[in-house]
Amino acid sequence: MxxxxxxxxxxxxxxxxxxxxxxxxxxxxxxxxxxxxxxxxxxxxxxxxxxxxxxxxxxxxxxxxxxxxxxxxxxxxxxxxxxxxxxxxxxxxxxxxxxxxxxxxxxxxxxxxxxxxxxxxxxxxxxxxxxxxxxxxxxxxxxxELHEARLTIIGKMAASMAHEIRNPLTAILGFLKILRNQISIQNYQKINSYLDTIESELLSIQMQIAGFLSFSKKDTIEERFDEVSSTSIIDNVLALISPRLVNDNIELIFQQGEDIKLEVQKIAIQQVLSNILNNSLDALSEKEGEKSLMIASRLEEDEFLIIISNNGPEIPPEIKDSLFIPFVTNKKDGTGLGLAICKQIMTKNNGDVTFDSSPNETSFRLSFKQR
Structure with a gap:
């Protein structure tokens, strides 16, 4: 076979x-x-x-x-x-x-x-x-590649933190110098106001750090919600940017509406307002000719609005849809975390932040739902 x-x-x-x-x-x-x-x-x-x-x-x-x-x-x-x-x-x-x-x-x-x-x-x-x-x-x-990307993110986070806390630290140093001078001439009347500002700025730094840590999902100490005056929030932040307005020859137009009681995290909301105002000033620094910054507050139906507008350059179309995403920015020295944290804070405070930008004007709109 x-x-x-x-x-x-x-x-x-x-x-x-x-x-x-x-x-x-x-x-x-x-x-x-x-x-x-x-x-x-x-x-x-x-x-x-x-x-x-x-x-x-x-x-x-x-x-x-x-x-x-x-x-x-x-x-x-x-x-x-x-x-x-x-x-x-x-x-x-x-x-x-x-x-x-x-x-x-x-x-x-x-x-x-x-x-x-x-x-x-x-x-x-x-x-x-x-x-x-x-x-x-x-x-x-x-x-x-993931390791390198993680290192890049850490670097951006560190750079962003340095960028975000630079302004309040500069303000603290400035007020300490003034405070030292007032003490030397025994002018005690303004000392308490300077100390209040220093305390406010230190709390702002604390909230900045809490904001950064929130992206890494670490437990942070949450600021409590208090009933605060809308006017006081705006006035406190305007006091901090006044030197930049003078130095950069920027016209400020403040259309103050009714003083509303907001139940929010005061320092965190001041951080949002400060970030957007400083972004507006940064944008205006690139503009030639007349520079104007307008702040308006008003109550519309069930929302309280704070609108910050400037006549600086238009936000580039390619980043408009992703402006509130971490690390999206068109600033040379920016890191793209500021607005992402602002969005997170506003959501946590029963509100929202939106924007509209054209060649003539860019406006950011902070909205707070009224309970």
């Missing part, structure tokens, strides 16, 4: 041999699905028994790269693949030894089948090693 007739016997008893392989495989790895194993086994059995087709030209052998992807998708361990090959050899030998028809299979044919299984296994393992090396290389590259 030639090899072709012996192969017919092996093909005839295919289901018995596959059943043997599945039983042994499930015994070792009970988590696998029998239907999936049966489908895979049918494909591999065809490869084993198609000896008339050279192994390297067989469709199953050529499909190894695709099988790799499937195995990785299923998260199959490489040890299972190795064990599977050994179980195929055991199943073939079991049939030859235990089945009367199998005992007629010559050893030369048995060796060809075993060699074919071993060749498939070696090539599969070689390809698996290549693919995993590529994946590891890709993962290392991704980790490196």
């Amino acid at each position: 030639n090899d072709e007739k012996h192969l017919m016997i092996i093909k005839k008893y295919k289901n018995q041999i596959i059943a043997k392989w599945i039983r042994e495989f499930i015994h070792s790895y009970p988590e696998y699905n029998r239907k999936v194993l049966k489908k895979d086994a049918d494909v591999f059995y065809k490869f084993m028994s198609d000896l008339h087709i050279p192994a390297a030209e067989h469709s199953t052998f050529l499909a190894i790269p695709e099988s790799q992807k499937l195995f990785l998708m299923r998260n199959v361990s490489i040890s299972h693949v190795v064990h599977s090959g050994q179980l195929w050899i055991d199943a073939i030998l079991w049939f030859i030894q235990e089945n009367p028809r199998g005992k007629t299979i010559p050893m030369s044919l048995t060796r060809k089948i075993i060699a074919r299984v071993s060749l498939y296994e070696r090539h599969f393992l070689h390809q698996y090693n290549t693919v995993t090396k590529e994946l590891l290389s890709g993962q290392e590259k991704t980790i490196t």
Whole structure:
């Protein structure tokens, strides 16, 4: 009997041999699905028994790269693949030894089948090693890129914090110099007001730090909500920017509306107002000719509004839709965290901040829902 007739016997008893392989495989790895194993086994059995087709030209052998992807998708361990090959050899030998028809299979044919299984296994393992090396290389590259991105974000956060606390620190130093001078000439009447300003600025720095920490999801000490005067919030911030208005020759137009009681975090809202006003002053510093800053407050239905407008350059169209997203900015020395924190603070205080910008005017609108 030639090899072709012996192969017919092996093909005839295919289901018995596959059943043997599945039983042994499930015994070792009970988590696998029998239907999936049966489908895979049918494909591999065809490869084993198609000896008339050279192994390297067989469709199953050529499909190894695709099988790799499937195995990785299923998260199959490489040890299972190795064990599977050994179980195929055991199943073939079991049939030859235990089945009367199998005992007629010559050893030369048995060796060809075993060699074919071993060749498939070696090539599969070689390809698996290549693919995993590529994946590891890709993962290392991704980790490196994430690490570099994280360092960049940390750098931006640090730069932004320095930028945001520079103004209140400058104000504190200025008032301390004035305070020292007033003490030396025994002019005590204004000392309390200077101390109040210093305290306010230190609280502002505390809130700036709390704002930055909120982006990292760290627990921070929350400022309590108090009922405060809308006029006092605006006046306090205007007092701090007055030197810049004078130095940069900027006309201030203040349309003060009704004094409204707001239940908000006072220092945090002052931080928002200060940030937007300083951004407006920064924008006006780029403008030639007349510079004007307008602040208006008014009550509209169930909202109290503070509107800050300037006649500086238009906000670039490419960043308008993402202006409140962290790290989006068009400032040379900006970091793009200020407005993102402002948005977060306003949301927390039952309000919102929006803007509109044209070549003639840019306006930011702070809205507070009235309870």
